[in-house]
Amino acid sequence: MTTQIKVGNVTIHRVVEQELPIFDAFEFFPSLTKEIFEENQSWLQPKFIDPSGKVVLCVQSYLVRTPHHNILVDSCVGNHKPRPARPMWNMMNSDRYEKNLAATGIGIGDIDYVMCTHLHVDHVGWNTRLENGRWVPAFPKAKYLFADRELEFWTAKQKEDPAAHPWVTDSVLPIVEAKRAEIVKSNHTLNDLVHLFPTPGHTIDHFSVQIGKAGQDAIITGDMIHSPIQARYPDMGMRADYDSKQAGITRRNLFGRVCDTPTLMCMAHFPSPSTGRIKRWGDGFKVVEA
Numbered sequence: 001m002t003t004q005i006k007v008g009n010v011t012i013h014r015v016v017e018q019e020l021p022i023f024d025a026f027e028f029f030p031s032l033t034k035e036i037f038e039e040n041q042s043w044l045q046p047k048f049i050d051p052s053g054k055v056v057l058c059v060q061s062y063l064v065r066t067p068h069h070n071i072l073v074d075s076c077v078g079n080h081k082p083r084p085a086r087p088m089w090n091m092m093n094s095d096r097y098e099k100n101l102a103a104t105g106i107g108i109g110d111i112d113y114v115m116c117t118h119l120h121v122d123h124v125g126w127n128t129r130l131e132n133g134r135w136v137p138a139f140p141k142a143k144y145l146f147a148d149r150e151l152e153f154w155t156a157k158q159k160e161d162p163a164a165h166p167w168v169t170d171s172v173l174p175i176v177e178a179k180r181a182e183i184v185k186s187n188h189t190l191n192d193l194v195h196l197f198p199t200p201g202h203t204i205d206h207f208s209v210q211i212g213k214a215g216q217d218a219i220i221t222g223d224m225i226h227s228p229i230q231a232r233y234p235d236m237g238m239r240a241d242y243d244s245k246q247a248g249i250t251r252r253n254l255f256g257r258v259c260d261t262p263t264l265m266c267m268a269h270f271p272s273p274s275t276g277r278i279k280r281w282g283d284g285f286k287v288v289e290a
């Protein structure tokens with residue numbers, strides 16, 4: 001299955017690796033109360049939170065095809081990777097991602113850039129593949145864009161405690177060692193159709209990607225939001241945030257800017273169709289599916 005989105009002369013495909021209920025909502029959103037949940041239950045369930053109370057998440061890449069480049073934004077969990085702390089992602093061996101990527105008509109040799117919005121385990125996995133027991137870049141001609149402070153942060157974490165950060169070891173550092181990393185500021189213009197801009201908070205130097213031109217544009221959000229409950233309540237953090245307060249400010253700023261405009265938001269983890277436009281809703285925002 002492939003899903004195609006047209007934005008001016010750019011085509012965006014979703015490449016899905018997984019879509020399923022994963023984490024308990026009250027653990028995932030530590031500030032979510034029973035009262036807030038009940039007030040919003042009618043629209044949250046079953047689509048965004050399943051009947052057992054787990055947050056339904058997609059794990060996916062966005063493949064952006066401009067007239068000049070093929071760009072993969074985020075690279076999911078990946079296969080054959082030891083993830084002892086995350087049983088559902090440990091040593092995955094699924095052909096779903098590769099099949100969905102192939103269905104776009106773009107091969108691994110056609111990818112010019114891989115952009116990781118941040119360096120969490122579910123955004124870097126397909127960066128590398130195993131070759132004769134070594135992790136090597138999976139996209140043979142791609143440059144991999146990492147934000148400088150993000151890379152610095154996770155490199156230091158890995159050095160401190162390698163066992164707790166296996167995804168940095170097998171999916172980030174081999175890219176740097178192979179000299180395929182292009183280390184950029186989180187505010188970075190690739191060309192007139194692709195611009196990275198900082199959306200910090202979930203991680204220290206998280207970026208989102210603006211695609212297209214004003215009036216015909218899309219934003220690939222990465223993890224600046226995980227669920228529409230965080231649009232309704234922009235200050236609601238999730239448990240893996242580096243700085244939930246800053247993440248809340250980032251949501252208020254970005255949603256305030258794109259509210260009531262045609263800008264299409266492409267979320268990393270929202271269940272299908274994962275895309276929508278932002279409208280105001282009380283003190284917060286609503287994501288209207290599109």
Ligand SMILES: [Zn+2]
Nearest residue numbers: 120122123223
């Ligand atoms: Zn994520």
